[in-house]
Amino acid sequence: MPSAASATSTSTSPVLSFDLEFRRGDFLLHAAASIDEGATGVCGPSGCGKSTLLALVAGLLRAERGLLVFRGQTLVATRERTFVPAWHRHFALVFQDGQLFPHLSVQENLLYGYRHRAPQERRFDLKQVLELLEIGPLVGRRPAQLSGGERQRVALGRALLYSPRLLLLDEPLASLDDRLKQQILPFLRRVKDETRIPMLYVSHAQPEVEFLTDRILWMEDGRLVA
Amino acid sequence: MLTPEEWQALRLSARVALWATLICIPAGTFVGWLLARRDFRGKFLLETLVQLPMVLPPVVPGYALLLLLGTRGPVGHWLEATFGIVLAFTWKGAVIASAVMAFPLLVQPVRVAFRLVDVRLEQAATTLGATPWNAFLTVALPLALPGVLAGAVLCFSRSLGEFGATMAFVGNIPGETRTLPLAIYSFMHVPGGETSAMRLAALSVVLAVVALAVSHWMTRRAERRLGYLDQHFARA
Numbered sequence: 001m002p003s004a005a006s007a008t009s010t011s012t013s014p015v016l017s018f019d020l021e022f023r024r025g026d027f028l029l030h031a032a033a034s035i036d037e038g039a040t041g042v043c044g045p046s047g048c049g050k051s052t053l054l055a056l057v058a059g060l061l062r063a064e065r066g067l068l069v070f071r072g073q074t075l076v077a078t079r080e081r082t083f084v085p086a087w088h089r090h091f092a093l094v095f096q097d098g099q100l101f102p103h104l105s106v107q108e109n110l111l112y113g114y115r116h117r118a119p120q121e122r123r124f125d126l127k128q129v130l131e132l133l134e135i136g137p138l139v140g141r142r143p144a145q146l147s148g149g150e151r152q153r154v155a156l157g158r159a160l161l162y163s164p165r166l167l168l169l170d171e172p173l174a175s176l177d178d179r180l181k182q183q184i185l186p187f188l189r190r191v192k193d194e195t196r197i198p199m200l201y202v203s204h205a206q207p208e209v210e211f212l213t214d215r216i217l218w219m220e221d222g223r224l225v226a
Numbered sequence: 227m228l229t230p231e232e233w234q235a236l237r238l239s240a241r242v243a244l245w246a247t248l249i250c251i252p253a254g255t256f257v258g259w260l261l262a263r264r265d266f267r268g269k270f271l272l273e274t275l276v277q278l279p280m281v282l283p284p285v286v287p288g289y290a291l292l293l294l295l296g297t298r299g300p301v302g303h304w305l306e307a308t309f310g311i312v313l314a315f316t317w318k319g320a321v322i323a324s325a326v327m328a329f330p331l332l333v334q335p336v337r338v339a340f341r342l343v344d345v346r347l348e349q350a351a352t353t354l355g356a357t358p359w360n361a362f363l364t365v366a367l368p369l370a371l372p373g374v375l376a377g378a379v380l381c382f383s384r385s386l387g388e389f390g391a392t393m394a395f396v397g398n399i400p401g402e403t404r405t406l407p408l409a410i411y412s413f414m415h416v417p418g419g420e421t422s423a424m425r426l427a428a429l430s431v432v433l434a435v436v437a438l439a440v441s442h443w444m445t446r447r448a449e450r451r452l453g454y455l456d457q458h459f460a461r462a
């Protein structure tokens with residue numbers, strides 16, 4: 001139910017706070033929120049701008065106006081012309097269809113982001129992630145040889161191995177049937193509980209968002225209603 | 227089998243085509259990527275400029291090169307004064323003429339290849355810490371490689387056959403600018419040259435067939451190595 005985000009008044013400052021405006025043609029997105037530790041769901045009908053919001057947070061799109069602050073670090077401040085590009089944000093984004101690199105093996109895919117972090121910044125190693133997501137037997141395969149569910153687990157593993165400061169998930173289960181969804185949900189839950197990486201989880205399916213997240217933000221017609 | 231004169235033409239053609247292809251590959255990959263991925267002011271102008279040699283009579287680009295890069299042309303004069311490089315009526319000039327004429331044949335398949343690479347794969351790479359340049363090198367370029375290879379072979383074949391622009395810019399000097407097609411042309415006009423002309427013409431056909439076969443083989447191999455065929459299969 002659209003219960004307002006359980007605003008457990010935390011003493012610490014928010015993990016992520018933003019107030020962003022983005023326009024494309026007739027579509028205007030305006031989203032403002034403060035997000036605490038744990039997993040936050042963003043829910044709303046398709047076309048309401050959820051994915052656009054994630055792309056703005058990830059740094060794939062530039063907001064026309066606004067502010068984005070992560071743990072006290074300003075990533076976007078249009079007034080000061082501050083824009084930290086995606087590759088310096090250390091947020092990982094899991095796409096709806098995985099977007100695994102088709103020319104690389106599963107193992108090379110998993111290590112793609114890992115190799116872009118300095119050894120002292122890495123929080124997991126390959127073995128841990130293979131165990132967590134039960135994808136060990138897949139490492140030698142190509143993405144084309146994976147099922148939809150396997151592909152999403154590999155995509156999730158690739159994101160984790162990047163040791164993200166924030167994990168962005170854009171409808172990671174939308175392309176899967178119900179049976180597969182039920183297979184993946186426990187893994188996502190495990191990632192949330194065991195890694196404690198703050199998560200922003202976008203989906204139009206409310207039940208899965210309720211199962212996975214600690215609070216839900218609602219989006220409608222490009223507006224985020226906290 | 228071949229007379230020394232014929233050998234000379236063949237060797238020269240191979241050298242000119244190889245250099246022209248080596249120049250075209252990096253430039254054509256960049257321009258192909260630019261046309262596939264970026265919108266910018268003057269894009270139509272760049273497109274037209276790249277395609278122009280393909281639709282003009284080849285003599286025209288050759289003549290333009292002569293005006294521009296000839297020893298009395300603005301760029302040619304500067305090149306000679308600054309670096310001591312003379313292009314007009316040398317084999318280096320033949321390389322430039324071939325490169326200009328073959329460039330569109332490389333750019334076209336490269337452009338299509340980049341367009342077929344999902345932009346979101348590069349976006350995924352940047353959200354995993356890759357700079358745009360790094361994402362280009364590790365994701366876009368390997369995935370577009372079959373197109374680059376196919377374009378490179380087309381470019382090489384076109385360079386082997388370059389005639390009009392070469393003739394106009396660097397002339398028909400035995401051992402310096404008399405490439406295979408120019409040699410055939412010359413033999414046709416020499417009494418008793420028919421056998422040589424025919425031999426070289428047949429050789430040209432063989433070279434063209436071999437180039438196409440190599441192109442086909444390399445593209446298939448690259449596609450398979452990239453899991454490209456599998457991908458299409460999986461999507462179907």
